[in-house]
Amino acid sequence: MTALLRTEAVSKAFGGVHALSEASIEVTEGSITGLIGPNGSGKTTLFNVITGYERADSGQVYLGGQVITNAKPERVFALGIGRTFQLTRIFPSMTVLENMLIAARHHERSRNPLARMGAPARRHAMELLDFTGLAGHAGALAQSLSYGQRKLLELAYVLVADPAIVLLDEPAGGVNPTLINQIAARVKDLNATGKTFLIVEHNMDFVMGLCGQVTVLDHGTVIASGPPEAIRRDALVLDAYLGVAEDGHGDQ
């Protein structure tokens, strides 16, 4: 199995705070990989560095064999990495269908920038809205959606461009249990068709039920990586979460 996405000793500091210290992770092609860790351990910062929203101070990011370190967000997306945000970000004053069409360019054959989005793009967008259960809201303004529906919309419009890997930042955060199950089911469906996922999540049932691989960050460093069962029993991980040996590995 090859690594589709890999970071190599990525470091990032904000002033004196080391958000990431030589963090190296690997996401196998076709896997659902979980990225967990206590609050402030650097998970979202790592997402931001991978997707070009923050610059790495040092280290490299690879997609397939290609170095994509510090590429701009629009370039990272074009290369095949889609992401969602922890605090869901949709386009509130546009309709749900319009939200879906922003990223829909792979289906657009016309070179004319003033051409209306063609029927294939619209059909594909509607299929994905159907898939996420939002088809009934296609004509509504996105600001009218509930928080959970916004999470689904954000997942759906990222999928429009058919990225090779999708990074989900807390997909289950602040969402009711029914919708959590729905999101998990959609991720499973997509993974069955070959889509790779990297998921940051605090909901352990969600992570352990979904992910084949789990990587644990603490203080910006990877402290464990492996299948969920092993992670559950890992002493370092338990320390990090329960704070028993906080001082033991707090530096670097």
Place this chain on the structure above:
Amino acid sequence: MTAIWRGSGKIGTEHRWRLAGAGALLAVAVAFPLVFTNPAVSNYGVLTLVFVAAAVSWNIFSGYTGYISLGHAIFFGTGAYFTGVATKDWHVTGSDVFGLLPLAGVAAAIIAVPLGIVALRVRRHTFVVITIAFFFIFQLMAYNLPSLTQGTSGLLTPTINFDPTTFNNPFYYVALAVAVCMIVLSWLIRRSRFGLQLRAIKDDEDRARGLGVRPMRVKLSAFVISAVPMALLGGLWWYYIGIVDPSSGFDPLFDVAVALMAFLGGLGTVSGPVLGALILEPAQLYFTQQVTSGYVYLILYGALFLVVILMLPRGIIPTGAELITGWRERRARSANPPPPGQPASSAAGRLSGRESGATRELA
């Protein structure tokens, strides 16, 4: 699937009504100077159409992207001076001067690219301030390059030997052509992929980047598209008025007026800026004529800006559309079983919806 948008079939009739409305408006606009042959009246028509076209063009950039430019008078003034200098240097006369207008547009595009590249690096308030700063640089240049601009004495037009009874008509129809072209372009852009990207930038530029939108490219394109017609209008206006000086060519009130027209009618809509200009420009002309002190309308402008921002932050068109939809819903409901008792709750629901929209627009 059409049922998703609204009651199926209804969209067809609504669309037809809109087309009919636009056609009727165009017919009235074409007939206007033929019916009202009094030059004092058609003067209103010319200047109003100049502002219709300007407000629609400004809205293509500022309305769709949310980047409020208060520097578009740069392009208006550049167009006026370009046409003026070219007319003088190349000894152009009569209606041939209209042929210079596209060149003025090209000049504006050439200026808009570097200005856009610098100004569009920053957002919101900082962007507004930078556009104002650029504006004053251009006004100062007009004052201080007398060899080119004749300084404060202004650039005069050559004698125009059009028939005095129909003198206004060529200006009127050129302004109308520019206005119609820009309305059509605005409509095409709004429903295109380009338009979606502009509106995505308005809602959340950083998020849009994460969906593959290249913001600088998209914003700069819209900036240039909205700058070009300003120069055409500036050149036309110079030829019509007969003189341009630094304070009238690079007029800060031009930007305030154009922005206010778009805000009043509905920022980011196709028809809003048209409506705003149709209301404000004749009103301004009327007040300037009626009240000898020409500055009374400035106070009215300021007051109106306050009223619009506070009471109608989304403008007449979006708020009006909402009221009509609400009224239709109420009527549909009262026509069908579940009778009275509901108005209070439905009104409250609409109000809260409007409030959330209002806060967004201001944010």
